[in-house]
Amino acid sequence: MRRFLLLLLLASLVLVTAPSEALAPYTTWALGPGGKLYLTQDAYIPVAEIDLPLAGPEDMVWGPDGFLYIADTGNHRVLKLDAAFQMVATLGHEVLQAPTGLFVDEQGTLYIADAGKNAVVILDGEGRLLAELGRPSEPLFGRSQEFLPRKITVDVRKNLYIVSEGSVNGLVLMNTDGRFIGYFGANTAQMSLKMILQRLFLTEEQLAQFIKNVAPSPSNVGLDHRGLVYTVTAGTTAERSIRKFNIAGRNLFGPIHGSTTFRDLHISADGLLVAVDANGKIYEYDLNGTLLFVFGAPDRGEQRLGTLRNPTAIVRVGDTLYVLDKDKNALLLYRSTDFARKVHEGVRLYMEGLYQEARPHFEEVLTYNGLFIMAYQGIADACYQEGDYGCALAMYRYAEDRRGYSEAFWELRNVVLQRYLGSGLMVMLGLGAFAGVFGRVERRYGWLNPWRARLRRWRRLRLVDDFLFLFRFIRYPADSFYYIKKDLRGSLTFAFLLYAWVVTARVLSLYLTAFIFSPYANPAQIRVEREITYVVLALFLWNAANYLVSTISDGEGRVRDVVIGSAYSLFPYALFAVPIALFSNVLTLNEIFLYTFSTQLMLFWVGLMLFIMVKEVHNYSLSETIRNIMITLFTMAIFLLTGYILYVLFDQLYEFIRAIVQEVGLRG
């Protein structure tokens, strides 16, 4: 291994005599606040494009012997190059048809996935055929299952992990005798709303014309130095495009910032994962799946150094990134910059659990780029480990790590609770006792009577009465709706005030909810106008649809009744949304139950109130009420659909007229 690294070092010295003098064709992006990508200093700069005598190569690997092996697919061979990229040997040209996947083990044995033969070919270091493994004959493999090996990797126990094209069950696991061991790490099929609707409404024949919704098969596979298996999958969602499996085949990665067209990945010994996609973008992650850098530019014929046309393989060794391009028949070299080396060193230590040692590196990274989220995460973990929870809290907030923030907050809250819980309870008891005594004495002497009188005078104001009416709904919901219907209490003015209150409460609760529970990591991300539009639209549609549906189904309610009734039905939200948001600020993830339960309770209450409202205002039976509400919801959906269709039609019309006018102007 040491000799190998030495060779690589020599190779890079030969190639990299002067520093990069050219403008990189791409900009480099790193994960910043809000899960968004922000510009950063370049992590890798292109240094060379080496043309090689290849024809559509599909894979490459740096062997442990320090030689570079390339699966030269179109020339039916494997090319062996030395560290200066001079050809040393060609292997397997008499046995191979279309080698697309390649792996070289410590002994120098070559494992080749051949797409022409649909077999795995095993060669020794001199190119002599050791074995050729075809489709496994075990019944467990599946009777109609095809064996189309495309990529391959081999672990230290000589288990072959084979990417078989179109295999829904995941990787094919075999041993060197060709015995099938099992499937490994299958993807799951994704069901979209569109598919669900298709399934609901289409006939069997129509459905049969669609491509079956099956799990996509992995596109490539890699191993890390601990023997864990990673796959990339093209054609799945970006969040699930890279997966890291434990021995049991369970995915260890959460949602990642990935790509839907990944081609290859490589995991280097220093704890970094690089992957390249079909658009020539290169992604670098740590081994927790946190994105560090993304960069790269497609070649649009400008022929600039560092652009990729059809990348098929990527390898990172030391400070150099090697990317194989199938259309260029060339190897592209990128070298990491000073900045990236600092990040890499921090990440390496961090991955080894040496948080304190990694901290100075991350702090240096932050002086270069204060938006580098990964660095905040590293420092936060170091602070937490040290017991400096205040620092950890601030840093987790920057890193947008809710779990870490919650834990740091728990520790801090614990300190506060321990210090003040006793005295706090005493104060509360004291206040309680005082209130009891004061109440008794006050009743006797009537100190507050002038205030009571004033309140009664206030009640004569219509709006105040409307407001106090609100609290009646808590105890007598059904009766209260009756009052509305008979015009005894409640007013349209107050109803609209209530709606405004609901909208305000919605917006306020978004801003006031604690970081841990808020869907927004930063209040600045809240799109207020959008939130307001949604709420107002929903309220309007509900009122309109409910009134219209009720008039044709013997409902007694007038527009006024529906509008006022709906407004009063929303009172639990108006009253409790903001307090719940405030309450969330003293909770940690351990007590998430309290937060979600109270929120759900509030929403359920609103639902219940609406139900009673419909029933009472329109004077329905139970079954009529349910039917009415279902039809109302359906009508709301139809309204939206109609609006959308009208928009599309008018857009088309406008486009059509515009095109005619333009064309007449040009040709006429």
Place this chain on the structure above:
Amino acid sequence: MAERRLGRWAVVFLLLVLWGAWPGRVMADDAPPLPPGYQAVAENERFRLYVDPTTLAFKLLDRRSGYLWHSGVDELEKGDRLNRAWHAFARSGLSIEYLDAKAVSKRVAIANSEHSLEVTPIPQGVAAQVTFLEYGITVGLRLQLEEEGVRVEVPFATIREENPAYRLGLVNLYPFLGATRGGQTPGYMVLPDGTGSLIHFADNTKAKTIFYGRYYGPDLGMIASVPFDPEVNRPYPLSFPVFGVVHGEGQNAFMAVIEKGAAYGELVVHPAGILTNFNFIHNAFIYNESYFQATNRAGAGVTIVQSRPNAFDVVVHYRFLTGPEADYVGLARSYQRYLVAKGILRPQSASTPHIGIRLEFLGGDKEKVLLWHRFIPMTTVRQMAAILADLEVNNPEVVYYGWQPLGASSMPPTRLALEEALGDLEALREVVAAVTAAGGHFALYLDPQAALAGEKGYSPRNDLALAITNRELRSYNRNHVHFLFTATALERRFRSLAADVADRLGAGLALDGIGWTLYGDFRKSRPLNREETIAAYQALLAASPTPLAFYRPNDYLWGLARAYYDMPLGDSGYVYTTETVPFLPIVLAGYLPYYGPALNFSPDLTGDILRQVDFGIYPSYFLTHEPTARMLTTRSHWIYTSSSAQWSESVRQTYRRMNALLGPVRGWPIVARQRLAAGVFATTYANGRQIVVNYTDQPFSYAGMVVPARDAVLQEVAP
């Protein structure tokens, strides 16, 4: 048909007879062996010019060295990969590309088309009129010997398109001048890409296609928009209309400098191995282009040719060098002499021994809150004053960006108005005075062409330039998508603001965009082509009441610039270029101070500082008082690292280090640059001092001293 051909030959014969009888004709005494047909037409102390009146090809004898330059390939050798059409192209002094009714373009040369050619002698040369009979296209050419070489002119008045079915696409001028076969001749071609790059002659190239590069970048008037794509770095536009060819370093070289017509000029570079085995490089001039007129949003449409040709005169000077001057440094110096003679470059008065440093401050930007915008101050005027006082640098070039009301993402006003949250004009005047007292300059940032999309402050109906497709031009800069102003609107806005800045602030302006963006405007009311636009800009900016600095200015603004900002640190990285050279820095050194891009964004600070020292580039930084994270929700988040708390120390160190190296050569031209070893370069200045830069990881011993690894050393006397 036959008669016409006969007639043509008669004309040629007559002219040849006349030629021989012309009394001013130079007698060939020391004539080199020339193919038949070449006539000596002019001579001066350095050169003798021979012209073939049937193809307009010329040969130039450099009398100092006896070296003969060929404008084309007369005879093919074994192994030459030129078919008949290519050979005709290579032999002819001029060839055209015409566009037919379907807007398909085809190339014809004098030597492979039916044509009539009238050649008349003029002082020190010939004038010619070529008509491509089949297409009814006429082009006139004047070829004259001058002191430094050859002057070629194509006056627009001579261009005629008489057959409506054919339009003149472009004119190729002397495509094979100085062409070489593969790697037979040692040497290289010099391209004006970035700071300059070389393509060494070789038998093979990595290039897959010919390089076509419009000088000053593509014409937005034809392409309408540059799609917003922050994920790529666009290649540098060719910012000066010059190319060079060196036959043997230190032996012979020439360069082409376009005096007129560069706005419609295109550089064509063919390294040996793409289509032919020749290295050739030349200028083409574009008279008509086809364009795609979409007729609906779905993208359907028609391809048509522009209705009127681009009106411009062409004047190209070919300057020939010999002896030790014949390398890229000599070419750059020759170009420098040309610019000095034209009064474009003026010597710098080196009043202080210290270099400058560009410090750009972001005032602030706006953020959307609820339904309105909130201004986020990043550096107030007082904070800027405090930072400057704290940095203690000499000659600071201070640029204030995002100073206008609501900051960087809103339209700059036409009257000077500072965002209130940043401070008042009085405070800003104090800063200006302090900066001036420290030997520096203060400027407000302005992109005078940009009409920010979605912003108020201009009339979208009247103020915007239109493309040939009648759509607004669109581009982007500093993370803002913008439309582009008509020259009229630009003039009105600039005059008003510049006068105000001069009167009420006494500061300068730092102009972005206008230096490197050039577009034709097809607005019906006042159409303006690229050449006319250049003239309009020059007239406007020359009358500016306040001093101007430019970001990456094209050559036509150098004469109006006080400083050059954002000097590239290299080229665009085309795979077939073989070396990056500081051609542009050498041209400007000693005349126009140039500053690099902000070093905050450098991924390799040491390496980039070394490169700046090597090229004589002064440092730049982007600073804010507040931490960068405060402006994440604004469009200015592309400035991802800028807080002065983070960067002040780096600014001080960089300035100290670079001032020690570059201060002693401030204001002096570069006279030589050598590669001492791989990754080690020595640059010599006119005052005899030399800077040796070692980019490698090993110390380098040279002339009795050691240059440490990744470091640079100043020598008082060049060895």
